[in-house]
Amino acid sequence: MAFSKAMLVARADLKMALQVKYVRLSLIGMGAFGPIIALLLIVLVVASVPLGADYYILMAFFPPMGATLLAMFSVIPATMISANALVGEREQNTLEPILSTPLTDRELLLGKTLSSFIPSIALLLAGTCAVLLGSTIAFVVTGKPWMMIPDVPGLFLILCAAPLVILTAVSVNIIISGKVKRVYEAYQSSGMIILVLMIPMLVPIVTLEADMPNPNVIWLANLFTFLISIILVTVTWALALKRFNRDTMVSRR
Amino acid sequence: MVVCVSEEVEILGLTKNFGELVALDHIEESVPEGSIFGLLGPNGAGKSTTIRLLCTLLKPTDGTAKVGGLDIRESPVKVREITGVLPEEGNHTLYPSLTVYENLEYFGRLYGVPDDEIPGRIQDLLTFMELWERKDDKTGTLSTGNRQRVALCRALLHNPRVLLLDEPTSALDPVAAKRVRELIMSLSQKYRQTFFINSHNLAEVQRICDRIAIIDKGKIILTGKTTELREKLHGQQEYRIRIVGDPSKAESLVRSVDYVESASTEVDTIVVRIRDPLQNNSKLIRKLLDAGVNVVEFSEEEASLEDLYLETIKGGSS
Numbered sequence: 246m247a248f249s250k251a252m253l254v255a256r257a258d259l260k261m262a263l264q265v266k267y268v269r270l271s272l273i274g275m276g277a278f279g280p281i282i283a284l285l286l287i288v289l290v291v292a293s294v295p296l297g298a299d300y301y302i303l304m305a306f307f308p309p310m311g312a313t314l315l316a317m318f319s320v321i322p323a324t325m326i327s328a329n330a331l332v333g334e335r336e337q338n339t340l341e342p343i344l345s346t347p348l349t350d351r352e353l354l355l356g357k358t359l360s361s362f363i364p365s366i367a368l369l370l371a372g373t374c375a376v377l378l379g380s381t382i383a384f385v386v387t388g389k390p391w392m393m394i395p396d397v398p399g400l401f402l403i404l405c406a407a408p409l410v411i412l413t414a415v416s417v418n419i420i421i422s423g424k425v426k427r428v429y430e431a432y433q434s435s436g437m438i439i440l441v442l443m444i445p446m447l448v449p450i451v452t453l454e455a456d457m458p459n460p461n462v463i464w465l466a467n468l469f470t471f472l473i474s475i476i477l478v479t480v481t482w483a484l485a486l487k488r489f490n491r492d493t494m495v496s497r498r
Numbered sequence: 499m500v501v502c503v504s505e506e507v508e509i510l511g512l513t514k515n516f517g518e519l520v521a522l523d524h525i526e527e528s529v530p531e532g533s534i535f536g537l538l539g540p541n542g543a544g545k546s547t548t549i550r551l552l553c554t555l556l557k558p559t560d561g562t563a564k565v566g567g568l569d570i571r572e573s574p575v576k577v578r579e580i581t582g583v584l585p586e587e588g589n590h591t592l593y594p595s596l597t598v599y600e601n602l603e604y605f606g607r608l609y610g611v612p613d614d615e616i617p618g619r620i621q622d623l624l625t626f627m628e629l630w631e632r633k634d635d636k637t638g639t640l641s642t643g644n645r646q647r648v649a650l651c652r653a654l655l656h657n658p659r660v661l662l663l664d665e666p667t668s669a670l671d672p673v674a675a676k677r678v679r680e681l682i683m684s685l686s687q688k689y690r691q692t693f694f695i696n697s698h699n700l701a702e703v704q705r706i707c708d709r710i711a712i713i714d715k716g717k718i719i720l721t722g723k724t725t726e727l728r729e730k731l732h733g734q735q736e737y738r739i740r741i742v743g744d745p746s747k748a749e750s751l752v753r754s755v756d757y758v759e760s761a762s763t764e765v766d767t768i769v770v771r772i773r774d775p776l777q778n779n780s781k782l783i784r785k786l787l788d789a790g791v792n793v794v795e796f797s798e799e800e801a802s803l804e805d806l807y808l809e810t811i812k813g814g815s816s
Binding site for chain 2: 253254261348
């Protein structure tokens, strides 16, 4: 398998996806939205709430919430780019020419996956760094004690579970690309995967102890999300690899 | 290892079913290297399915085919390397948000054309197609005919041994269509490239193809060299007798003659098909004149491939 050919497909797909207005807006908007919201809330609390019980209760919510926000908003661009790369080819009738080239199925799949995976991960990491840096500046400026946002469980979610959820979203688009005919149908369907990331957001909230999220529960929720992501990515990729063949894609025009 | 191939495309009992529908039913055909083959047939006959099978987009239900000596079942990637494909409605198969140049450059790289050769090849092809000045325009802004030309350039870019072209001149104006026909003939003669063309354009097929086949309902119902088929048509000419007066009376008189095979009326003209015309034409004219029919014109209408096509399709349908 030639990795260079897969990268060629990925670059072209990304370039074409970015020329679609709503994809471009979602990539920039969603990529920026998560970190901006998280940072605004952090700065608001750090700047306006005096040190005390209320401050620590409020600040205890930021690490899990911030990490989940960042993870969720990185999946949305992935669903849009992969929907464009897979179903978009069918929609704009470019599927046959690309399938007629000497690309192997694996090169094509890898290219289509990388085109959405690379920018989504880049956004996720850039957003994480921005929140980490922005919150540190807020703590330094206000003289409040430093907290790592996202914290270690949050980084675990961002670095381990989020990439798997992104890959799952791509694989769902591969599975449904032989069935749906419109790009928006594809990203609506694959966008459902984002619900997995509600687990680490909701579980700590519904299991509050003394009005604060329990760190052990946060770890457990993140581990559980990671495990679910592993299962989902394994199952959906097995299905995607089984279903991805030229005959099916061309026959169901 | 050098593989000598005389037949560049060999179709061996190729069959394709889509569920209950039999799209292709055990077709057999062979196309020699450097020749131009035309596949004719009505819509839904199986022409595009044949091309999709030959370029390995579809998998055969039964049978197989060899392209450049490579089995489409066993070596699909290698088959794709040596084939250039113009899909059905080729003008709609370009990336509209990429420029003409970017579209071709992308496919050049995917087909493994060396990076340093891509610009030259693109320039040569676009110059030939009179599109070089529009290389930086997005293909979405081009006319249908120009997009078709770009799609043709894409199929030719990697100098494939076999070209599978689905309606190559559809959407082209007569001048551009003529250039494309000339290009196809020149490539087949100079570089021994083999062309497998699907077409509805009978005149075009008659002009450029060495061999044709007529397909209907997934079966090849007639095949042969174009010259042979034209010879087969010889002797099936129709004659047109233009008269002044009541054509129905003249038509019934013509029908009553034993050597007239068929007769019909088109306004003031009786169209007849005569057995052994060299012997019987003069007899028929004399008979009409003797009966007082005012014959003002008697002309021969040369049978074309279109006649054969229509007759074959009609025969296949009944």
